[in-house]
Amino acid sequence: MARQKSTFVCQACGAVTNRWQGRCDSCGEWNSILEEAESAGIGGSPKTVRGKSGRIVELVPLSGEEKPAPRITTGVKELDRVTGGGFVKGSVLLLGGDPGIGKSTLLIQASAALTHHGHRVVYISGEEAIDQVRMRAARLGLSKATVKLAAETSVEDILATLAADGPPEMVVIDSVQTLWTESADSAPGTVTQVRASAQAMIRYAKQTGAAVILVGHVTKDGQIAGPRVVEHMVDGVLHFEGDAGHQFRILRAIKNRFGPTDEIGVFEMTGSGLAQVDNPSAMFLGERNTSTPGAAVFAGMEGSRPLLVEIQALVAQSPLGTPRRAVVGWDTSRLSMILAVLDAHCGVRLSGHDVYLNVAGGLKISEPAADLAVAAALVSSLAGISLPSDSVYFGEISLSGAIRPVAHAPARLKEAAKLGFASATLPEASRKTIKSSDLMLTSLPALTDLVAQIATGSEIMTKETNEP
Ligand code: TYD
Ligand code: MG
Numbered sequence: 001m002a003r004q005k006s007t008f009v010c011q012a013c014g015a016v017t018n019r020w021q022g023r024c025d026s027c028g029e030w031n032s033i034l035e036e037a038e039s040a041g042i043g044g045s046p047k048t049v050r051g052k053s054g055r056i057v058e059l060v061p062l063s064g065e066e067k068p069a070p071r072i073t074t075g076v077k078e079l080d081r082v083t084g085g086g087f088v089k090g091s092v093l094l095l096g097g098d099p100g101i102g103k104s105t106l107l108i109q110a111s112a113a114l115t116h117h118g119h120r121v122v123y124i125s126g127e128e129a130i131d132q133v134r135m136r137a138a139r140l141g142l143s144k145a146t147v148k149l150a151a152e153t154s155v156e157d158i159l160a161t162l163a164a165d166g167p168p169e170m171v172v173i174d175s176v177q178t179l180w181t182e183s184a185d186s187a188p189g190t191v192t193q194v195r196a197s198a199q200a201m202i203r204y205a206k207q208t209g210a211a212v213i214l215v216g217h218v219t220k221d222g223q224i225a226g227p228r229v230v231e232h233m234v235d236g237v238l239h240f241e242g243d244a245g246h247q248f249r250i251l252r253a254i255k256n257r258f259g260p261t262d263e264i265g266v267f268e269m270t271g272s273g274l275a276q277v278d279n280p281s282a283m284f285l286g287e288r289n290t291s292t293p294g295a296a297v298f299a300g301m302e303g304s305r306p307l308l309v310e311i312q313a314l315v316a317q318s319p320l321g322t323p324r325r326a327v328v329g330w331d332t333s334r335l336s337m338i339l340a341v342l343d344a345h346c347g348v349r350l351s352g353h354d355v356y357l358n359v360a361g362g363l364k365i366s367e368p369a370a371d372l373a374v375a376a377a378l379v380s381s382l383a384g385i386s387l388p389s390d391s392v393y394f395g396e397i398s399l400s401g402a403i404r405p406v407a408h409a410p411a412r413l414k415e416a417a418k419l420g421f422a423s424a425t426l427p428e429a430s431r432k433t434i435k436s437s438d439l440m441l442t443s444l445p446a447l448t449d450l451v452a453q454i455a456t457g458s459e460i461m462t463k464e465t466n467e468p
Pocket of ligand 2: 103
């Protein structure tokens with residue numbers, strides 16, 4: 001009798017080894033390797049088929065008629081913006097996010113919005129019972145929506161149900177971790193099962209043209225297969241993020257085969273579901289205390305959309321030998337770089353100080369253009385001088401201490417003017433690209449000029465008028 005072979009699969013990265021080990025060699029994760037039965041089912045390694053020649057496929061040139069991807073728009077503007085104009089038919093999207101962030105809420109709202117436009121939507125819940133989903137829908141005031149609901153986890157049963165009911169335009173699977181298929185022998189939740197189930201749903205989407213949305217959990221715990229393996233297989237990956245202490249939620253595209261990946265959608269979790277935020281800048285600046293030192297408003301860009309956020313810094317004498325550096329919403333190594341540049345080129349010594357940096361509202365910023373605002377907040381806090389409350393900052397700082405130009409300066413300034421700001425501090429090179437602005441512009445060539453500007457509490461350094 002043939003012995004059932006088993007392999008050892010890392011539940012974090014999907015690497016396969018032939019013996020158990022405490023730490024995965026591929027990704028370095030501890031205690032993530034589980035024994036799984038080897039299978040040749042979907043997602044398993046393909047068996048070599050002997051004696052059968054392959055089918056000949058037609059080879060076509062690279063150029064040809066291209067059609068825009070057919071899309072179904074949800075009418076939820078922030079969601080459509082992130083997907084690049086709606087869900088693409090026949091595509092598979094993975095929506096990831098921490099537990100309780102609002103993934104199910106977002107998808108039930110999107111499903112209901114689609115049914116209002118006459119689309120057929122099936123919502124398969126593998127995590128919650130029908131009653132729980134109904135209770136949430138009732139809370140959201142969506143009980144009347146014609147979303148078809150099922151609580152099921154078997155891929156075979158789901159596919160049979162979908163085939164019997166007629167093809168829907170969208171299928172939501174909440175969540176991919178709960179799915180299991182008979183074609184893989186491993187236990188539900190393992191990498192093999194998740195991969196095989198996702199593969200089956202992807203094939204279903206391609207065959208029928210339905211848009212499939214898979215919900216994926218992101219856990220630190222190695223027990224549940226992370227959706228990382230699935231990320232490579234799907235057409236798009238969306239992340240729903242937010243901070244437990246804030247009601248703001250940000251939807252971000254990490255991967256998108258049919259659209260941009262730098263757009264964000266901003267939502268607010270309210271008592272009756274997720275509300276779209278039309279003016280995120282106003283929201284992120286909402287709770288601002290304008291008179292304290294250490295706060296600078298950064299005129300940022302998220303994709304094609306300008307976004308103003310407050311950067312808060314606190315610099316305090318440190319009793320410790322190695323002072324603390326705590327950063328929320330920004331890159332720690334980028335902060336170290338700014339501190340080093342301030343020290344080396346501007347004589348601003350922070351090596352004996354604890355530094356705390358926070359991006360208000362729970363937003364995460366990755367733009368280098370935030371450098372200038374961060375530096376302004378740090379210097380302001382150290383000097384105890386508050387920055388003008390009606391001023392915005394943007395610009396990248398180079399290691400030489402120069403302030404480098406950044407893209408989209410006009411859009412940033414326009415947003416600031418719209419929100420009632422009166423002045424902006426920006427890189428000198430960016431200033432040249434601006435024809436006219438309602439703001440008073442202060443263009444700075446180097447970081448030392450910013451330090452001097454704050455220290456003198458004025459904007460006389462290289463003050464320019466609004467006329468071009
Ligand atoms: P949920 O969509 O279940 O999160 P996920 O599917 O990502 O795990 O949302 C759960 C949280 O959202 C829960 O803590 C309660 C909160 N919530 C509201 O604040 N308002 C609402 O209208 C709803 C439906 C949920
Ligand atoms: Mg959920």
